[in-house]
Amino acid sequence: MTTTGYSILRNPFLNKGTAFSAAERERLGLTGTLPSQVQMIEEQAERAYKQFQAKSPLLEKRTFLMNLFNENVTLFYHLMDQHVSEFMPIVYDPIVAESIEQYNEIYTNPQNAAFLSIDHPENIESSLKSVADGRDIKLVVVTDAEGILGMGDWGVNGVDIAVGKLMVYTAAAGIDPATVLPVSIDAGTNNKILLENPLYLGNKHERIAGEKYLEFIDKFVTAEQKLFPASLLHWEDFGRSNAQVILDKYKDSIATFNDDIQGTGMIVLAGIFGALNISKEKLVDQRFLTFGAGTAGMGIVNQIFSELKQAGLSDAEARSHFYLVDKQGLLFDDTEDLTEAQKAFTRSRKELVNSEQLDNLEAVVNEIRPTVLIGTSTQPGTFTEAIVKSMAQNTERPIIFPLSNPTKLAEATAENLIKWTDGKALIATGIPAANVTYKGVTYKIGQGNNALIYPGLGFGLVASAAKLLAQETISAAIHALGGLVDADEPGAAVLPPVSNLTEFSQKIAEITAQSVLKQGLNREKIADPKQAVQDAKWSAEY
């Protein structure tokens, strides 16, 4: 990195803008390049926030923040620290979805992301090196954008989700933004809108799949590990047919996790624990219905399954708690087109006399009377009044999590769920939801989004120099978060509020680091895990 003159003003990791002192200006060859007043970061943040407030609509606010990030990373995070609940939905879900849809039209600056093209595997290593620009990379978020949120294939546009996820990492947990790298794997796209858009910035051909794709992924992992051997590799928004395959291939040899599978499984189980704290019920007494048994749905099922087994249930007993509904209806062992992950949790037709009729969610809810209903289907409005009322008839405190993102894809709104169950439903939604006031009680709605857990988990792994992520660590982090609910407050949420994100991310990071050390999975010697987390924490000050 060049560190003098205009090159420093144009380097977002080093730039302080008007906050460079007279001495620094002198030393760095900046005298005369800035107005004479030297400002504090607080003054810069005040000005930036006023500029932010003047922008409308939210997508414009997002563009403003991205430009600020491109100019001065420290100032961006200083401001985000002050307004985390306000900025989260803009920097991240749901507004990130709009920015992805309009990426080619609103494109400004690649935000220090690496763009890897499937047509040029020979460039993987040199590209990663160029983008890192000598920085010591500790965390990589990679997407191939085949399954962006619930919106499907968005080709190179999907890079924004990797950027957004990393912004949440720093704002929530305090990972040094100079040590992170967003990566777009451009394997082509099957999205016709993009292929027909003359402004499309990615590879203008169909998605490459199969052997060639997996070879490219392998080359990427090899290069990434070679260049950044101390890094954690986070997979985001891969398609259903690749996400689990890739995770299984690498999870036992490097520090890695898939956010949609594992992060989502973790946040949902933490939310269920929060709900059970409120209803004073037990996990082993629940019947789980997952609507949309894809990447996230199966990640959730497997996480709960693992917890049930830890509670002493046999494999068969634990499996008997689950019912999966996908496009085909309730999944039976003779259903066609089952995925590998689904096969372990199908039902037998013998157990249900009217199995032929169980081809839609309503029939299944009426028949099996779930106590927990999870939506990861990408199908908006599918938790209908009839379905929700049926659940409420059969269980005192139904746990209902419509998790599909972004906003337009949610299976139900929190407001309707409260109304239809007369305030009985225990709810978490994928995107942020406002409080719901009903019959004099104000219900707070937890955000069941993996963003509430992956930053603490990932930061804890980085801070403890973890070689691998073990199930035991995942479980420890879940319990840490699920226990943070104030169960006795009327209308309590099942998860802690985003406004406390930095506090609970710190706690999750500490628990994660402790667990890594307990299992001897740390690459380096670390005396005190809490101290290691503290020492690794970056703060947005000059």
Ligand SMILES: NC(=O)c1ccc[n+]([C@@H]2O[C@H](COP(=O)([O-])OP(=O)(O)OC[C@H]3O[C@@H](n4cnc5c(N)ncnc54)[C@H](O)[C@@H]3O)[C@@H](O)[C@H]2O)c1
């Ligand atoms: N809140 C969170 O933290 C979180 C985390 C991950 C994913 N999600 C959301 O979950 C949704 C699914 O994501 P994914 O990564 O699992 O995608 P995916 O494509 O892997 O899975 C979606 C599943 O839904 C099924 N489906 C489609 N139409 C259906 C229908 N009509 N009825 C029943 N099932 C149907 C698909 O066959 C597939 O199995 C997305 O909207 C995503 O934003 C939320």
Ligand SMILES: O=C(O)C[C@H](O)C(=O)O
């Ligand atoms: O990105 C999000 O908001 C959560 C999750 O990873 C998703 O894919 O929906």
Ligand SMILES: [Mn+2]
């Ligand atoms: Mn995701």
